[in-house]
Amino acid sequence: MNKEERQKRLSELLTARKQKEIFQQKMKKEKEVKDLFEEVFDNLLEIEILDTNKSDLIVGNFSGTFPIAFWNRIDWEKGNVNKLELNIQDIKNIPLMLHSKGFDTTTPIYAFWGYDDYPCVKTSLTTQMLSKIDDIIWLGIDLYIYCPTQRFVIEFFHDDSVNIGWI
Template identity: 30%
Template sequence: MSLLDECIEALGENVHILSDSKKEQVLSNFESSYPFTEWGRIEWENVVFYAEVNTVDEIVSFLNKNIDDYNNAIYVIWDEGTLPIIQSDLDKVFEVIDDVTAVSFDTWIFSPSSGYVIEIFHDGKVRIGLK
């Protein structure tokens, strides 16, 4: 079983693997919502409002202070282009975050409807920002 398979199994029933066309649509939206460096990290100094966080509680606190309804469906995007994009619930992703981040080096949790992104980068830094 691959790490992706383990992640999908851990997320359970409320996970959807996007079709290629939907994946391209989400990626396009994601890339137009946030500036990126040449090496694939969000260019945080060009994001108006963001914070570096260390725990899920800090992420939830940031969201509670800045967004009315943040627990909409989110997309999980990995840096490996051959991997699919999955849609799930933020709470469920947090429950199995180790399975989610084990799939690839860098992981983004993107909510286009609420306007936030969480970047979990391979150097250990976790940042959350609003577009």
């Protein structure tokens, strides 16, 4: 094996190792999310952990629907976005509030975190889920609950603000 062949082989090995590390990291994050939801909801909430491609599609759809500021928050001043600010006590009433605005809260929603690359979780918006939202948020700094079909979002931001937005 000459020098060029050795360098090429080394490059291939390093690339394969890097891909394996990326895959292992993704699997670890999927397991963290799955374990968290199972622990918090004791398997009573039906969930689906999305793979990277599906998660990227959901987050891409979200950022294409709602304007995102450079500090990774919805830019409520831009675009045609309606906003309703909530306090912590109102969280359990979110399904009723959305229903009063004409939204069908039985459609699937996707939960994802604003930082890091945890996978999206497909589930339903229930008062049971919202009653334990503090247990879910700790995995990342900010949490978004997004419904692409109904075009609404619930933003749990790290400054303790909670907002519902819709287009």
